[in-house]
Amino acid sequence: MSYTERLPRIRTYLMCPPEHFTVEYAINPWMDTTVPVDPALALKQWQMLRDTLTDLGHTVHVLEAVPGLPDMVYAANGAFSVDGKVYGARFKYPQRAAEAAAHRQFYVGGPWTFADPEYVNEGEGDFAYMPDAHGGLILAGYGFRTDPAAHAEAQEVLGRPVISLKLVDPAYYHLDVAFAALDDRNVTYFPEAFSESSQRVLAQLFPDAVIADRADAEAFALNLVSDGRNVILNSESTALGEKVRAAGYNPVYVELGELKRGGGSIKCAVAELRP
Ligand code: ARG
Numbered sequence: 004m005s006y007t008e009r010l011p012r013i014r015t016y017l018m019c020p021p022e023h024f025t026v027e028y029a030i031n032p033w034m035d036t037t038v039p040v041d042p043a044l045a046l047k048q049w050q051m052l053r054d055t056l057t058d059l060g061h062t063v064h065v066l067e068a069v070p071g072l073p074d075m076v077y078a079a080n081g082a083f084s085v086d087g088k089v090y091g092a093r094f095k096y097p098q099r100a101a102e103a104a105a106h107r108q109f110y111v112g113g114p115w116t117f118a119d120p121e122y123v124n125e126g127e128g129d130f131a132y133m134p135d136a137h138g139g140l141i142l143a144g145y146g147f148r149t150d151p152a153a154h155a156e157a158q159e160v161l162g163r164p165v166i167s168l169k170l171v172d173p174a175y176y177h178l179d180v181a182f183a184a185l186d187d188r189n190v191t192y193f194p195e196a197f198s199e200s201s202q203r204v205l206a207q208l209f210p211d212a213v214i215a216d217r218a219d220a221e222a223f224a225l226n227l228v229s230d231g232r233n234v235i236l237n238s239e240s241t242a243l244g245e246k247v248r249a250a251g252y253n254p255v256y257v258e259l260g261e262l263k264r265g266g267g268s269i270k271c272a273v274a275e276l277r278p
Contacts, residue, residue, distance in 0.1 A: 009186065009251045011232035015062045017109065017274040018053055021045040021076035022068040026264050030096045031176050033266035045261035049076065052235070052257045052272060059233055059255075064276070066109055074099050076262065077271040079127040079179060081106030084277045085141065085161045089117045092126040095148045114278065118160040124153035127274055128177035132163070135187035136208065139163050142190075144178030146170035168205065169198040179226055179270045185213065185252060186231040191243070193220040213250050219243040223268035228275075237268045 024045050026034050053063050068075055081102055083090045089110045092103045106126075110117045124130070129149035131142045141163050145151040147170055158165040168178065172195065175181040181196035182205075191213035194202045205212065215225055224240030234252045236244050237259045244254030259268050 009232040009253070011059070011230040012187070013060055013062075014230055015064065015276040015278070016056060016228075017064045017066055017078055017081075017276055018049070018272055019066040019075050019078040020068050021049050021262070023070050023073055024076050024261075024265065025073040027073060028096075028098050030098065031266040032174050033263065035264070038264065040261055040264050045076075048257070048259050048261055049272065052259060052269065055235060055255060055257050056228070056273070059230060061230065064109075066105065069101070069105055072099070072102055072105070074265060075102050075105070077128070077265065077267045078106075078274045079271050080125040080177075081274060082110065083124075083126045083130040083132075083157065083161075084110075084115065084275075085132050085139075085163055087115055087278050088161050089115045090124070090126075090130075090157050090160045091118060091120050093120045093123050093153075094125060095123050120153060120156060122150040122153035122156050124149040124157070125177065128179050128271065129153075130157060131178060131182065131184050131190075132277065133184055133188055133190070137164070140208070141165040142168060142178065142182065144168050144170050144182070147173060147176035166204060166208065168201040170196055171198050172196050175220060176266075177271075180223060180267075181220060181225055183225050183227045183229065183270060185229045185234060185247065185250070189213075189250075191215055191225060191227075191247065193217065193225055196220060211250075213243075213246050215243055215246070219246075223263060226268035226270040228269050228273050235269050237263070 175196035182192040224243035
């Protein structure tokens with residue numbers, strides 16, 4: 004079998020250090036408030052992730068952590084940008100609500116057009132952009148966090164078609180724990196996290212997708228960041244790593260165990276900025 008060569012595209016990312024990271028409330032099935040987190044280890048692992056991205060040639064901007072917002076390390080949830088336009092987040096749970104303003108501040112005054120949302124949406128947690136799929140396509144999840152009305156709102160703000168996908172398993176409560184872009188046109192996903200109709204939509208749009216299984220999803224393997232060639236996965240995710248390698252990509256592993264306690268991994272900690 005022959006593959007097109009998988010070429011990296013240099014990216015700009017936004018991350019927020021886990022300086023105030025704790026698990027003091029439970030808003031997803033992975034969070035256990037009785038097991039303490041190791042803040043020093045969380046910070047060390049986060050720094051390794053940031054260094055891995057910069058060593059690959061990408062730019063990482065850092066958003067200052069705010070005391071009292073323990074989930075702010077999951078920077079992907081703070082907004083969704085496409086073509087220099089930013090659709091702001093509006094969090095479902097009050098514990099995270101104030102994170103939206105911190106992200107908003109990062110964009111306003113910069114080279115961005117910022118739109119405040121009317122509907123609940125958790126940024127790149129539930130939105131993904133595929134610049135080279137069907138001329139530029141947004142994939143959007145709903146069922147647990149993001150209001151489906153936000154999908155239409157995002158389409159109006161961003162001017163790109165939005166495909167709504169229904170998530171059905173509470174363990175995979177955001178799109179980015181069940182689905183990931185591997186490059187500008189190809190994806191990987193765990194079918195059973197989606198309704199049957201949404202599985203059909205994904206199969207139609209992405210016939211060359213790398214299909215993940217339940218063990219991959221449980222390892223948070225789908226919560227990956229790819230630059231089109233290098234696929235950054237948490238170190239539990241070697242099985243999916245081998246599947247993406249077989250499809251011509253280069254898996255790169257980073258240990259990120261502490262962040263799993265909050266119900267997130269690599270992608271949750273990294274927002275992509277698309278000027
Ligand atoms: N504890 C956070 C929450 O439940 C985890 C967010 C994970 N982020 C993500 N992009 N999936 O909201």
